[in-house]
Amino acid sequence: MHSALGRAVRRGPHRPRSFNLARCAHTNADLLARAIPVLHDVQSLASRALPPGSSTAQRWDTLTRWATNEALGILEHGRSRPAARIGVLEWDPAGRAKEVVSALLDDPLSSDDESRTVLRDRWKGQTGVARLLIRHGPQSGHDAGGLSLASSWLRRTNAELLEISRKDDAAVLDFLQTDVPLIVLSGLQLHAFPLIDTLRLHPRARLIINSPLCTSDRGCALLATALREHLGVDASKNGFVHMIDSNSVTRALDAIRDTRDPRAVQTFQEHYMASRIAPLIDWLESESGASHRERAARVAVFVSRAAVRDCGAAAGAARADVQAVKATAQQLQADLIAEKVRASTEILGTGGQETVASEVKKAEGRVREVMQGLQWWQVPLNVDDLGYIVKRAVDSAWCSELEKRLAFHAGLLQSAKTRFESRTDEIVESLPTEYRSSILLNELDQMRALPSAHIARDTLSAPITTRRELISAPTSFLHRRAQRLVLTTSTLSFGGALGSYAAWATHYIDGATAVGVAALLSVAVLRWSIGRWEKAQKLWWADWTRVGEGLARDVQRDFLRAMNERVFIVPQRLCDRLQESIEQREKTIAEVENELEKTKRVADGLAE
Numbered sequence: 001m002h003s004a005l006g007r008a009v010r011r012g013p014h015r016p017r018s019f020n021l022a023r024c025a026h027t028n029a030d031l032l033a034r035a036i037p038v039l040h041d042v043q044s045l046a047s048r049a050l051p052p053g054s055s056t057a058q059r060w061d062t063l064t065r066w067a068t069n070e071a072l073g074i075l076e077h078g079r080s081r082p083a084a085r086i087g088v089l090e091w092d093p094a095g096r097a098k099e100v101v102s103a104l105l106d107d108p109l110s111s112d113d114e115s116r117t118v119l120r121d122r123w124k125g126q127t128g129v130a131r132l133l134i135r136h137g138p139q140s141g142h143d144a145g146g147l148s149l150a151s152s153w154l155r156r157t158n159a160e161l162l163e164i165s166r167k168d169d170a171a172v173l174d175f176l177q178t179d180v181p182l183i184v185l186s187g188l189q190l191h192a193f194p195l196i197d198t199l200r201l202h203p204r205a206r207l208i209i210n211s212p213l214c215t216s217d218r219g220c221a222l223l224a225t226a227l228r229e230h231l232g233v234d235a236s237k238n239g240f241v242h243m244i245d246s247n248s249v250t251r252a253l254d255a256i257r258d259t260r261d262p263r264a265v266q267t268f269q270e271h272y273m274a275s276r277i278a279p280l281i282d283w284l285e286s287e288s289g290a291s292h293r294e295r296a297a298r299v300a301v302f303v304s305r306a307a308v309r310d311c312g313a314a315a316g317a318a319r320a321d322v323q324a325v326k327a328t329a330q331q332l333q334a335d336l337i338a339e340k341v342r343a344s345t346e347i348l349g350t351g352g353q354e355t356v357a358s359e360v361k362k363a364e365g366r367v368r369e370v371m372q373g374l375q376w377w378q379v380p381l382n383v384d385d386l387g388y389i390v391k392r393a394v395d396s397a398w399c400s401e402l403e404k405r406l407a408f409h410a411g412l413l414q415s416a417k418t419r420f421e422s423r424t425d426e427i428v429e430s431l432p433t434e435y436r437s438s439i440l441l442n443e444l445d446q447m448r449a450l451p452s453a454h455i456a457r458d459t460l461s462a463p464i465t466t467r468r469e470l471i472s473a474p475t476s477f478l479h480r481r482a483q484r485l486v487l488t489t490s491t492l493s494f495g496g497a498l499g500s501y502a503a504w505a506t507h508y509i510d511g512a513t514a515v516g517v518a519a520l521l522s523v524a525v526l527r528w529s530i531g532r533w534e535k536a537q538k539l540w541w542a543d544w545t546r547v548g549e550g551l552a553r554d555v556q557r558d559f560l561r562a563m564n565e566r567v568f569i570v571p572q573r574l575c576d577r578l579q580e581s582i583e584q585r586e587k588t589i590a591e592v593e594n595e596l597e598k599t600k601r602v603a604d605g606l607a608e
Helices: 004-008 021-049 055-077 097-105 113-120 152-157 169-176 194-199 217-230 246-256 264-275 278-287 292-348 354-372 386-397 400-430 438-449 462-470 472-505 511-567 569-607
Strands: 084-090 131-136 141-143 146-149 159-164 180-185 206-210 241-244
Touching: 021 055, 021 292, 021 569, 055 169, 055 292, 084 097, 084 169, 097 113, 097 152, 097 159, 097 180, 097 206, 097 246, 097 278, 113 146, 131 152, 152 159, 152 278, 159 169, 169 180, 180 194, 194 292, 206 217, 206 278, 217 241, 241 278, 246 264, 264 278, 292 354, 292 400, 292 511, 292 569, 354 386, 354 400, 354 511, 386 472, 400 438, 400 462, 400 511, 400 569, 438 569, 462 472, 462 511, 472 511, 511 569
Parallel strands: 084 159, 084 180, 131 146, 180 206, 206 241
Antiparallel strands: 131 159, 141 146
């Protein structure tokens, strides 16, 4: 297609670029030398900024190493690759990249039917092959290196063409290592993809839109609008977009080979002009004059800038992940606090002790009814059973309703524990890989399996039993005090009567006086005994009050401990670990962003 006839139908004459070879060699050598330390910095930055093990991290690690080796090979060893490598990547099958390659390489005036057949059937029998390197050679056919083709255009432009039929990671990697990467799309499946943004940084990358719409200005305008809306690409700037129609090229080639048609040349010209492929061929031929040093310098700059761009995108994504994880952790923490406040109000009442204090007050009222039946004159009649009577009253009245209530709420806490642990698992599953480490998962499993994290029926009500037992000591003391008072009162009263009788018997006093003295002594002893008994009861009630207040504190303490160490142990540990990870991640991202800014400034300086 690159014969005199092909040139005659192109828009304007072909004017290859002129080069000052000495100045360009010096400039490109200097650029390559400056690019090498930048490539090293970019490689180091990419290892920190990009997700470890990701396809993007592997891609830029490979490309920076490759670009560095290329630059060192040229500068230190004088390595040279004369042929410029054009890469053609078929991004969607409707783009018909194979037809585009055939349109570039098929010479309409060539009589070499064997080469034409080899070009047309080049993918036959290539099962499992994703890339095909097409070089100029004296004989057309497949060889170990790819495809050798007797192409006048490849020989004249001193180029080779790498055709890639898949868009997996390995294929994209090969594509980005070419000197002139062309990505082929149809006009039907235009949607944004990351490779477009990467290719915009390559000064020689082009987006080829292969569609029948390209044969008219109206169709091109429609495609340009679609490109702008779906890909954010302005087809009118920088020559990044070429719109062609490979079907028109095929019709042009068929027409020129039809020897029976007297209008063959005219038909060829019409279809060839309609295909709009001439500007693309002109541009490719103009790029063939660049030296290996110049091409390597361009690729080194592209790799540096594109890797920095992806590192910036990764840093931005990592920053967004940090904000999302932080919001999730904060929301979970807020929900834990809200659940704790709600449960505290529902179980313990306002202030955390109202319910317990109310139950203790009720119990006190019932016990006072029993204690009122133990007046001083009844004590001698019940002195042996007094401790049992008081203990039975305490056991009967001591917060039995509260104990049932707390046992019921312990079951509700178990439900809350299950609910929050399920939510924790959901959050962990949704976390980015950087936060969902095996260490975190193992730690959460350990927290979940702790025996101390189990919620039993008496988890909240255990202080009721403990505090009830504490009243046993004051009750025993009250019993012993009653026994001593009865014994002391009896002894003193009998002793007083006996002393008065002795005084009367010895005529020390008369009988009336003796009786009065004995009565007076008995009243005094009785008054003393009543006071001692009332004091003993006050001491017992003081102990009751202390035990009741302690019960409120113990129930509140056990409630908070149950919430923190049983109900919330797994989600709270997740919140704590996420907070630690967030702080560490934010520090790392800040360091990467600082390094990224410096590296980007240097890499952009290479492109100026």
